[in-house]
Amino acid sequence: MSTPVLFVGHPGDLTFRYTCNRARECGLSVDVLDLNAFTRDGDITFDASTLSCQVSIPNAKPINLFTYSSCYCRLVDTSAYLETSVEKRRGRARFSALASLVDQLPYTVINRPFHDGGNFSKPYQLWLLEEAGFRIPRSVCTNDYETAKRFCESVNWRAVYKSSSGQRSIVARISDTRLYDLRQDFAAPVLFQELIEGHDLRVHVVGDECHAEKIESSVVDYRYPKGTTNTFSSATISAQLADLCREFCRMAGLAMMGFDFKCDAATGEHFCLEANPSPGYNGFDERANGAISRSLLRLLAPLRGELVDPSVATG
Amino acid sequence: MAIVVLGSSVDHALKGFKHFCTKTGTPCRHVSDLFSTRVSFSLGPGHLHEFTFDSLSSTGAPPEDITGVWFHSFASDGLESSTDTQYVHSEQLACLMATLGTWHGPVLNRPRPAGNRLIQRGGIALRSWARSRFNLATPLERIAHAGDFLEMERGPWSAFRAFADFTTGGPSFLQSCSPDELLLGLNVPLGQLYYGIHVGPHQLWFSLTDDYWQQREDPPERCRDLVEALFEDQGEEFGCSYFVLSDDGPSFLGCEAHPPPDILCAFGPQLFPLIHQYLS
Numbered sequence: 001m002s003t004p005v006l007f008v009g010h011p012g013d014l015t016f017r018y019t020c021n022r023a024r025e026c027g028l029s030v031d032v033l034d035l036n037a038f039t040r041d042g043d044i045t046f047d048a049s050t051l052s053c054q055v056s057i058p059n060a061k062p063i064n065l066f067t068y069s070s071c072y073c074r075l076v077d078t079s080a081y082l083e084t085s086v087e088k089r090r091g092r093a094r095f096s097a098l099a100s101l102v103d104q105l106p107y108t109v110i111n112r113p114f115h116d117g118g119n120f121s122k123p124y125q126l127w128l129l130e131e132a133g134f135r136i137p138r139s140v141c142t143n144d145y146e147t148a149k150r151f152c153e154s155v156n157w158r159a160v161y162k163s164s165s166g167q168r169s170i171v172a173r174i175s176d177t178r179l180y181d182l183r184q185d186f187a188a189p190v191l192f193q194e195l196i197e198g199h200d201l202r203v204h205v206v207g208d209e210c211h212a213e214k215i216e217s218s219v220v221d222y223r224y225p226k227g228t229t230n231t232f233s234s235a236t237i238s239a240q241l242a243d244l245c246r247e248f249c250r251m252a253g254l255a256m257m258g259f260d261f262k263c264d265a266a267t268g269e270h271f272c273l274e275a276n277p278s279p280g281y282n283g284f285d286e287r288a289n290g291a292i293s294r295s296l297l298r299l300l301a302p303l304r305g306e307l308v309d310p311s312v313a314t315g
Numbered sequence: 316m317a318i319v320v321l322g323s324s325v326d327h328a329l330k331g332f333k334h335f336c337t338k339t340g341t342p343c344r345h346v347s348d349l350f351s352t353r354v355s356f357s358l359g360p361g362h363l364h365e366f367t368f369d370s371l372s373s374t375g376a377p378p379e380d381i382t383g384v385w386f387h388s389f390a391s392d393g394l395e396s397s398t399d400t401q402y403v404h405s406e407q408l409a410c411l412m413a414t415l416g417t418w419h420g421p422v423l424n425r426p427r428p429a430g431n432r433l434i435q436r437g438g439i440a441l442r443s444w445a446r447s448r449f450n451l452a453t454p455l456e457r458i459a460h461a462g463d464f465l466e467m468e469r470g471p472w473s474a475f476r477a478f479a480d481f482t483t484g485g486p487s488f489l490q491s492c493s494p495d496e497l498l499l500g501l502n503v504p505l506g507q508l509y510y511g512i513h514v515g516p517h518q519l520w521f522s523l524t525d526d527y528w529q530q531r532e533d534p535p536e537r538c539r540d541l542v543e544a545l546f547e548d549q550g551e552e553f554g555c556s557y558f559v560l561s562d563d564g565p566s567f568l569g570c571e572a573h574p575p576p577d578i579l580c581a582f583g584p585q586l587f588p589l590i591h592q593y594l595s
Contacts, residue, residue, distance in 0.1 A: 044497065046458040048442070053458075086493075093497045097458045100439040115430025123356050124413035128428065130358065141410050142355040151357070165409035167402070188406035189354050253430055 004029035005300045008073035008102060010036050016074045018282035022293040026307040033063055038098065039079050039091045046101060053101055065101055070108040070300040074278055075099055108299060110255045116277045117252030120166045122191050125275060132248050134272035138194040145183040151192050152179060158195040160220055171221040198265035201235060204281050205249050206256045206295035210242045213284050232287050241270060248275060255299060316380055317342035318594045322387030328579035329387055335587040341595065354410045383421040383594025421594055423553040424572050433549050438569040445567040449541050452566040455502035462494030503568065506561030509534055512574065512582060513546045514553050514589040521582060528581055535565045545570060
């Protein structure tokens, strides 16, 4: 019996649940550390002198973090949702302790906590991406109405706007009337970007492997199709673009990232919008017939040889 | 030309530094309110990487008149329980991190991608690094319930710290915790506490004797080496490190990129000239 792969995350997280199921489908033995239950009611005993770390959750099998050889984790601190201030404080301490220890595990961890590739700030990450060699759209991050107006005019109002931090927001077109309405309530800086007209491209990098999908959509933000239908198709990317993505992952210290691109319909150039350090890749994987998760599971179980993946066997 | 300090208006260390600047005749602007700050940061093809951070310059002048920025901390500034307020704060911080992360001038400490900075990954990671990189002693450490530590109190455990808090513990602290409180305990050896502060290329050293901090010129060589490697390898400009020197040699306890204000104030007369020099 091979060593189980450790999975740390929230059972309610679709991507986490999907990855657990894919691992089991492919014949891997999986031990799940339920982060929700641990944050609420868990116990952890760590001894640095013996490198032992026992994690216990009521009614679950105890887990010694140092007995595994690989770990997949999606860590989200949910302690703020606990009821009392004492529970919140304890939950936060449990989460911090676990994150610190998972960061230090002496084996493959996808992805290690704390690494974000600069994703906490979209303008900062755009700068890092440009420094790394990616083409990025002209952008301005501001809470100054006149500056935003000047930028939008400079691109003939062919611009979109979105949040500046890592917080998810619905990307939308900006118009002069919308910007004028925003000016009254313009405390938070907003990221304005030149609109790149063309299809979207999502590239998942897992280790050295790249998986690309083209997305054609009639709306600006394809994640919110609003009654329209997106068209997805597998795509190939140039070796140069793949190398840039791999190199950025290495720089960020991450084994897996999801890159968002816009492909300029007029020139064919790819503009990088964002690199996600914790990609929700499940939808892309289902359409790719499990190719992304197979790359991921091969990294998590390198000694298993070829995975037996029923989604491939049945075509 | 001015130095800019960013952080809480009630921060004693920033107040102390501003006072030092006044004495030396250096203009110093203090940005304490992110909420009323106008910001702009532009980038991309055809755009210069430029920013204006309006409060950095009360006259609205461009940032060319700023020599350096001390980015202290906004962690406790103006954060109400309102989700809207938190949203504005996080968006402002995101823009500020971009401006300071990419600015050409000196910044203490320059924002960088998380995870690439060992110092931000916490004490467990730091001590593990010190053990493997320098083979330097680090205290025994455990995460366990307060109740378990109280049992160990009769054994060799001489000091305890709250996890992610780093407040000095001890038996009275433990007794005030509920028995199932999760804590990080460090078995700190008995000895002299050393405190090293790193500012750019400079190191300052102090030791604590009978509640009195004394500047030292003779910290153990291995402490100097570790601090130099930690701050230079990780690209940190500013921070402090704690060691205990016992009969067995120096033990590394941890370090911080944002030294506590009371410590900064205590060392102000020696420290502020170095910060001033770095940012001028």
